[in-house]
Amino acid sequence: MPRVIFHVDLDAFFVAVERVLDPSLVGKPVIVGGSSDGRGVVMSASYEARRFGVRSAMPAATARRLCPSAIFVPGKMGEYRRVSQQFVGILRSYSPVVEVVSVDEAYLDMQGTERLFGPPEAAGRAIKAQIHGELKVTASIGIAGSKLVAKVASDECKPDGLLMVPDVDSAEFLAPLPVRKLPGLGPKAERALAMLDITTLGQLAAHPAGPIVRILGDGTATALKRRAAGIDDSRVSPGQDAKSISAETTFSEDSDDLEFLHATLLKLSERVGARVRASKKQARSIGLKLRYYDFATVTRQLTVPEPVDGDDAIYGAARSLLTAALRARRARVRLLGVGVDELVERSSQLALIESPAADDSKLSAAVDRIRERFGRDAIKRASVLRVRDD
Numbered sequence: 001m002p003r004v005i006f007h008v009d010l011d012a013f014f015v016a017v018e019r020v021l022d023p024s025l026v027g028k029p030v031i032v033g034g035s036s037d038g039r040g041v042v043m044s045a046s047y048e049a050r051r052f053g054v055r056s057a058m059p060a061a062t063a064r065r066l067c068p069s070a071i072f073v074p075g076k077m078g079e080y081r082r083v084s085q086q087f088v089g090i091l092r093s094y095s096p097v098v099e100v101v102s103v104d105e106a107y108l109d110m111q112g113t114e115r116l117f118g119p120p121e122a123a124g125r126a127i128k129a130q131i132h133g134e135l136k137v138t139a140s141i142g143i144a145g146s147k148l149v150a151k152v153a154s155d156e157c158k159p160d161g162l163l164m165v166p167d168v169d170s171a172e173f174l175a176p177l178p179v180r181k182l183p184g185l186g187p188k189a190e191r192a193l194a195m196l197d198i199t200t201l202g203q204l205a206a207h208p209a210g211p212i213v214r215i216l217g218d219g220t221a222t223a224l225k226r227r228a229a230g231i232d233d234s235r236v237s238p239g240q241d242a243k244s245i246s247a248e249t250t251f252s253e254d255s256d257d258l259e260f261l262h263a264t265l266l267k268l269s270e271r272v273g274a275r276v277r278a279s280k281k282q283a284r285s286i287g288l289k290l291r292y293y294d295f296a297t298v299t300r301q302l303t304v305p306e307p308v309d310g311d312d313a314i315y316g317a318a319r320s321l322l323t324a325a326l327r328a329r330r331a332r333v334r335l336l337g338v339g340v341d342e343l344v345e346r347s348s349q350l351a352l353i354e355s356p357a358a359d360d361s362k363l364s365a366a367v368d369r370i371r372e373r374f375g376r377d378a379i380k381r382a383s384v385l386r387v388r389d390d
Helices: 013-021 060-066 077-092 120-135 147-156 167-174 187-194 201-206 209-216 218-228 258-278 311-328 356-374
Strands: 005-010 030-032 071-073 098-102 105-109 139-144 162-164 245-255 281-292 297-308 333-345
Touching: 005 120, 005 147, 013 030, 013 077, 077 098, 077 105, 077 120, 105 147, 120 139, 120 162, 139 147, 147 162, 147 167, 167 201, 187 209, 201 218, 209 218, 245 258, 245 281, 258 281, 258 311, 258 333, 281 311, 297 311, 297 333, 311 333
Parallel strands: 030 071, 139 162
Antiparallel strands: 005 105, 005 139, 098 105, 245 333, 281 297, 281 333
16 A cells, blocks of 8 residues: 655744734734844744745844844744644644654644545644634645655645645656755755756766765765655654653863863763653653763763753763762763653652752742743853853
């Protein structure tokens, strides 16, 4: 039986949610993230702003120059996550096999659902109608026999579109598209292919492999040629609960400055802690990853007496591991990482317990709420101010 895969992508999601909250923004150039005085970066831009060249991850100052009339609004991640959960819930009512890619996009394996929801295009229209009816946002849906072609199709029919590409037409559909439309093909590869006069996916699929191998390597060349021809056997993989959560950073310059290392460790601990709390978990084990200037890598693990989810508890354990590692070898550090393992469901009794761990958890959760409402930079510890944001 041929595969039937949907790629469902919410259109300008953050902006769409803001317009539900404030209908006066409808039809106007809206930028989520950054500020009108040029600080920060763009998280999302409305299609009206995109017409001026504004794009996600662009510095707010650049966005302001390109679109002086844009309305800047701060991001509300808590609200976006809430709507995202409803979005995923709708998708799971159509298929048990849902792969969530991000807050605003997911793949569905719809094979075998025709008896319930009708032909693929009818099911796609039903999903779009339910999303719009319940969430008041629009979605674009690509339907194909592979994840790759479904994703490209959803991109091609944005905004608020639906496009089905039968398996037999995949190569023909992809052929005229610019090579940059291929997911995973970045600007560097695009420039390299242009040197061979390869500018479309059809040209990439048909071009002899040898010259491409010479500039991109055997593995990359083979994968790109297959994908350009629409060949993709990857399955829709429903995510499982994370068994561990981690964060790490590589320094621009190796450092043995203990104050800087401690500040970085604290910042990483806060990032990990926020993700642990968001997943409603607690950790029984804290880990440290350290890479020296000569690429020698050390990992250490510590089991804590009781499950924790507070920033200070994670940082305290990670700091003791760092102290032990540097005692064994004091040298310049290139990379630091913090991780938690052995995750368990958060205890419902935690709020009733008076203990340092409980107090730490409550304080960290309060900080989470402030950052969700006012942004990540709304509250910072003085000790992390010297650590550059990622």
